[in-house]
Amino acid sequence: MDKHTQLPSHLHDIRNRVEGYARAYGLDFFDTVFEVLGFDEINMVAAYGGFPNRYPHWRFGMDYERLSKGYEYGLSKIYEMVINNDPSYAYLLESNMDVDQKLVMAHVFGHVDFFKNNFMFRHTNRKMMDQMANHATRVRRYQDKLGVELVEDFIDRCLSIENLIDYQSPYVKRRPDRPGVEGEGAERQVAQGFKTEREYMREYINPREFMQEQQRKLDEEAARKKKFPERPERDVLLFLLEHAPLERWEHDVLSIIREEAYYFAPQGQTKIMNEGWATYWHSKIMTEKALDASEVIDYADHHSGTLATHPGQLNPYKLGVELWRDIEDRWNKGRFGKEYDECDSFVARKHWDKQLGVGREKIFEVRKHYNDVTFIDEFLSLEFCIQQRLFTFGYNEKHQRWEIMEREFRKVKEKLLHMLTNFGQPLIAVEDGNWENRGELYLVHKHDGVDLKLDYARDTLRHVQSLWRRPVNLHTKVEGRGTIFRFDGKEHSDRRADL
Amino acid sequence: MSLKIKQDHARFRDIVRGRIKSNLKKYVQKGEMVGKKGKDFITIPIPTIDIPHFRFGERSQGGVGQGEGEPGDPLSPGDGQAGSGQAGQGEGQHLLEVDVPLDELADILGEELALPRIEPRGKDRIIATRLKYTGVAPSGPESLRHFKRTYKQALRRQIASGSYNWRRPVIVPVREDRRYRTWKQVPLPETNAVVIYMMDVSGSMGDEQKEIVRIESFWIDTWLRKHYKGLESRYIIHDAVAREVDRDTFFHTRESGGTMISSAYKLALEMIETEYAPTSWNVYPFHFSDGDNWSADDTRLCVELLQKRILPAVNLFCYGQVESPYGSGQFIKDLKESVGPRENVALSEIADKDAIYASIKTFLGTGK
Numbered sequence: 001m002d003k004h005t006q007l008p009s010h011l012h013d014i015r016n017r018v019e020g021y022a023r024a025y026g027l028d029f030f031d032t033v034f035e036v037l038g039f040d041e042i043n044m045v046a047a048y049g050g051f052p053n054r055y056p057h058w059r060f061g062m063d064y065e066r067l068s069k070g071y072e073y074g075l076s077k078i079y080e081m082v083i084n085n086d087p088s089y090a091y092l093l094e095s096n097m098d099v100d101q102k103l104v105m106a107h108v109f110g111h112v113d114f115f116k117n118n119f120m121f122r123h124t125n126r127k128m129m130d131q132m133a134n135h136a137t138r139v140r141r142y143q144d145k146l147g148v149e150l151v152e153d154f155i156d157r158c159l160s161i162e163n164l165i166d167y168q169s170p171y172v173k174r175r176p177d178r179p180g181v182e183g184e185g186a187e188r189q190v191a192q193g194f195k196t197e198r199e200y201m202r203e204y205i206n207p208r209e210f211m212q213e214q215q216r217k218l219d220e221e222a223a224r225k226k227k228f229p230e231r232p233e234r235d236v237l238l239f240l241l242e243h244a245p246l247e248r249w250e251h252d253v254l255s256i257i258r259e260e261a262y263y264f265a266p267q268g269q270t271k272i273m274n275e276g277w278a279t280y281w282h283s284k285i286m287t288e289k290a291l292d293a294s295e296v297i298d299y300a301d302h303h304s305g306t307l308a309t310h311p312g313q314l315n316p317y318k319l320g321v322e323l324w325r326d327i328e329d330r331w332n333k334g335r336f337g338k339e340y341d342e343c344d345s346f347v348a349r350k351h352w353d354k355q356l357g358v359g360r361e362k363i364f365e366v367r368k369h370y371n372d373v374t375f376i377d378e379f380l381s382l383e384f385c386i387q388q389r390l391f392t393f394g395y396n397e398k399h400q401r402w403e404i405m406e407r408e409f410r411k412v413k414e415k416l417l418h419m420l421t422n423f424g425q426p427l428i429a430v431e432d433g434n435w436e437n438r439g440e441l442y443l444v445h446k447h448d449g450v451d452l453k454l455d456y457a458r459d460t461l462r463h464v465q466s467l468w469r470r471p472v473n474l475h476t477k478v479e480g481r482g483t484i485f486r487f488d489g490k491e492h493s494d495r496r497a498d499l
Numbered sequence: 500m501s502l503k504i505k506q507d508h509a510r511f512r513d514i515v516r517g518r519i520k521s522n523l524k525k526y527v528q529k530g531e532m533v534g535k536k537g538k539d540f541i542t543i544p545i546p547t548i549d550i551p552h553f554r555f556g557e558r559s560q561g562g563v564g565q566g567e568g569e570p571g572d573p574l575s576p577g578d579g580q581a582g583s584g585q586a587g588q589g590e591g592q593h594l595l596e597v598d599v600p601l602d603e604l605a606d607i608l609g610e611e612l613a614l615p616r617i618e619p620r621g622k623d624r625i626i627a628t629r630l631k632y633t634g635v636a637p638s639g640p641e642s643l644r645h646f647k648r649t650y651k652q653a654l655r656r657q658i659a660s661g662s663y664n665w666r667r668p669v670i671v672p673v674r675e676d677r678r679y680r681t682w683k684q685v686p687l688p689e690t691n692a693v694v695i696y697m698m699d700v701s702g703s704m705g706d707e708q709k710e711i712v713r714i715e716s717f718w719i720d721t722w723l724r725k726h727y728k729g730l731e732s733r734y735i736i737h738d739a740v741a742r743e744v745d746r747d748t749f750f751h752t753r754e755s756g757g758t759m760i761s762s763a764y765k766l767a768l769e770m771i772e773t774e775y776a777p778t779s780w781n782v783y784p785f786h787f788s789d790g791d792n793w794s795a796d797d798t799r800l801c802v803e804l805l806q807k808r809i810l811p812a813v814n815l816f817c818y819g820q821v822e823s824p825y826g827s828g829q830f831i832k833d834l835k836e837s838v839g840p841r842e843n844v845a846l847s848e849i850a851d852k853d854a855i856y857a858s859i860k861t862f863l864g865t866g867k
Contacts, residue, residue: 044504058514061507062547160550311566311574318565393574394561400706402574405561416563426553450555459551474553 007034011092014102021289022109026364027281029112030126031087034105038094042078043067045091049264050083051132055139055256056148057155080104084115084267086126099295100302106285110278113367118273120266120371123170128263135256142249154250157463158257163425164236165261167269189222191215232429232444236464237261239430244467254467268423272372276320279306280363283321311393311404314416319388323375326384327366328359372420376413385409390416418448426452428474441468445476452476454485461487515546605725630682639679648678692727692781693774694720695767698749699788701738701758708821712787713750715819715855719785722863727781733770737763739793743770759793760786760830761800768804771812782813785862789823790830798830802837810843817845817862 007015015034022029037045047064048054071077079100082090090108092101115121125131143151191214193206233239237258241251267274283303291299307318330336334354343349366375389407392415396403406412427446435442441464445452457474464487465472471488475497482498564574635648653672657663663670696716698704724730734749735741741762744752767784775782792798810816820831831846838844847861848854 047504047507056503056507056510058507058511059548059550060504061509061511064504064508065511066547156550160552163552163554309565311564311568314563314565388565389567390563390565391568391570392561393564399573402561404564404568404570404572404574406570412563415561419562424555426555428553445553453554453556456551457553460553463551 007036011036011101014098015105018102018105018285018290019109021285022106022281025284027109027113028117029109030116032108032112033087033089034092035089036092036094039071039077040068042091042093043071046078046081050081051129053133053136055136056143057152080107082108082111084121084124085129088112088115089129097298099298102290103282103286103299103302106282106290107278110281111274114274114277117368118270119369120270124263124266138252138256142253146249151253154253157466158254160460160463161236162257162261164428165258165265166234167265167423169235170262189218191218228433229430232431234429236428236430239433240467243433245469246467265423269371272316272320273367273370273375275316276324277367279317279321280324322388323379323384324363327379328363331362332357332359373417376416376420380413382409385412435473439470441470441472443472443474445474447477451478454478457485458492461485465489514548605721609722629685631685632680633683634681635678636681637678639681643680645678645680649676652676652678691779692723692783693731693733694723695733695735695770695784696749697735697737697763697767697784697786699758700736700752703789703791703823705823708789708823709750711821711849711852711855715859716785718859719862723783735763735766741766757793758791759797760788761797761804764801764804764809768808777812783815784809784813785817785819787819787821788830790820790828792830798833802833805838813843815843815845815865819858820848822848822850
């Protein structure tokens with residue numbers, strides 16, 4: 001069956017035309033299914049994060065209320081929505097004008113190209129549509145068997161810690177594949193040094209300091225193996241799944257929450273790139289190919305609405321598209337590399353143009369191998385920062401208001417990278433699962449200058465405890481001082497403790 | 500699909516109302532939806548439940564923004580907080596912001612807080628007729644001659660009769676061409692209304708307290724304006740003495756010294772008696788203070804003024820007591836004992852910003 005026949009014929013035509021343009025530009029996307037929905041339906045699907053079938057939970061109802069009220073009161077409306085799946089699904093709002101539908105389609109093909117090619121998405125499940133439906137069935141079955149309240153309460157607690165996953169883990173190997181555990185650590189291993197057949201050479205090839213160093217490393221390794229976990233575990237959910245005394249259904253629900261968190265994570269980690277990329281392409285396709293003369297005004301109106309900036313809010317569409325264009329321009333003109341970086345003549349830099357014309361090639365390459373952090377780190381230049389009028393802001397306690405703090409390039413970039421690192425979440429890892437040999441959980445917050453919101457931290461700790469069952473502890477810093485927060489199942493306590 | 504979301508939605512509403520899952524009740528926030536009215540940001544209450552996470556404290560964080568301005572310049576309200584933290588789950592949703600007219604905002608507020616429509620007092624007594632131009636007729640007084648229609652009529656006649664010369668396009672209307680505006684007398688219920696805002700500005704009212712008064716009176720103003728065209732607002736500040744000020748001064752003055760609430764009530768009463776006769780005006784005095792009064796004698800005087808002279812003359816007397824670390828909070832207790840509960844008295848204690856909506860509901864929920 002042709003999946004696209006659900007579209008009304010004029011939209012079907014538009015779709016084919018826009019898809020043709022997109023492919024001609026070299027975009028490489030999954031097959032994309034567009035569905036036209038009324039505003040109520042689109043609010044529903046949006047409340048479910050784009051998936052028509054999710055497990056029952058009140059927070060979807062909350063999102064639905066926010067979205068539908070926003071629409072009813074004319075505050076906001078959903079414009080486009082697309083999900084990372086193969087085939088990809090995208091939704092069009094029925095009441096939109098044709099020019100909007102065109103724009104949205106072009107935008108969507110940009111997103112789907114990004115989903116398909118960016119390395120961050122390589123590990124995501126491309127059959128998530130089915131998987132989400134599967135999750136829904138499982139949760140519903142538990143609810144039928146055990147009662148809605150019980151299961152929902154458990155989900156609430158899981159959601160409370162859903163951000164405690166290891167955002168980098170799909171891309172790096174954290175744990176060595178362990179060879180069999182038998183006999184390991186039974187006796188102290190002795191460092192062997194480099195082998196040699198000539199006995200008299202041994203002292204020269206393996207000097208004493210070197211041997212001592214090797215022995216120390218071996219001992220450390222052995223000590224670490226005795227620790228539990230061996231290394232701090234950032235995937236707290238995984239640690240709980242493997243070691244907390246959960247019921248089978250609890251185990252299953254927690255693994256569902258974790259799987260969905262990992263599925264959504266790359267979208268948050270590439271927000272600027274992805275939105276910028278899609279905006280770059282809709283603007284290219286619309287202005288160079290798809291736009292009719294009669295549609296120019298409406299297009300310009302909506303396009304500028306998308307790119308509008310408010311001070312104090314970073315618009316990922318705007319920042320993203322400007323960066324993409326900047327990269328293309330720089331690589332077209334050869335404004336990169338040693339020679340350019342070392343040139344300190346303002347005039348020469350301004351008129352620098354080697355006519356390389358490799359900009360397009362470059363951006364296609366960048367969309368493959370970067371995420372927001374590396375994208376900003378590598379391509380946000382001093383010139384760009386000034387030209388885009390970027391600044392940092394903060395809360396001024398004295399004036400009791402939010403204020404612009406600095407415009408200095410280094411500070412802006414630092415702040416931006418800080419906001420994006422680890423998805424803007426605090427880095428918290430399991431340091432010890434058998435703390436002080438009492439089976440307590442010991443979490444450590446790697447403090448990088450920003451304190452945790454303490455009332456929330458206490459409540460979250462309570463939820464962790466309900467999964468771990470034994471007392472849980474969190475080490476963090478409060479106003480510069482090391483503090484351990486503890487919840488033992490009955491009451492909270494905290495005490496000073498420097499690491 | 501529709502059934503499923505309706506179930507989730509119903510469950511969410513039940514949690515917000517506190518019917519189920521009382522453990523979540525404390526995470527229910529009087530969330531706000533930010534709308535824009537011209538340059539001003541306006542917020543609409545919308546409850547949300549925030550599941551606690553390990554996350555950064557908001558104020559210690561800040562963020563990066565884009566646009567004009569020098570270091571040290573303030574950001575507009577509603578801008579800061581939203582910028583911090585993550586970029587959202589980001590399933591590629593894109594929300595479009597739209598401006599909201601003030602009138603609709605009042606509707607939204609009314610709907611959210613389930614406010615009754617206000618019934619203006621004395622509707623039958625206060626009636627005026629207004630002239631309304633409703634049509635055009637071939638006769639009437641010269642002063643109401645409709646020039647354009649007359650011209651058109653003349654032009655039409657000249658073209659039809661062939662006397663129109665395009666080289667010399669002179670149009671001369673004759674008697675029959677003339678057209679005049681006609682009118683009807685429309686009976687209009689003349690609903691005059693005045694709000695008299697009184698605020699204690701003695702040393703104990705801090706910036707936070709004033710902010711609460713400012714937000715609350717904005718909404719009260721918006722709501723009343725929806726019901727009364729040409730709403731008048733008067734502002735009185737008082738410490739030990741009262742004086743009338745303009746709006747700007749009202750919200751920004753800070754004085755020190757004692758508090759004599761009666762001084763404000765006297766001034767308000769004087770205003771009502773000289774300018775706003777209760778037979779033709781709907782009068783709404785609102786008084787905000789931290790509940791500290793100079794002496795029990797003065798409180799007694801206040802009660803007497805209220806009972807004997809103010810309450811009979813007004814639609815609704817509202818007293819909002821803003822919690823302050825310095826005030827004793829005694830005044831509202833005294834009022835409760837002596838004047839409440841009564842039909843046209845609304846008393847409310849406002850602990851913090853979150854309590855504003857509840858307080859507005861107390862004040863305006865009476866439908867007076």
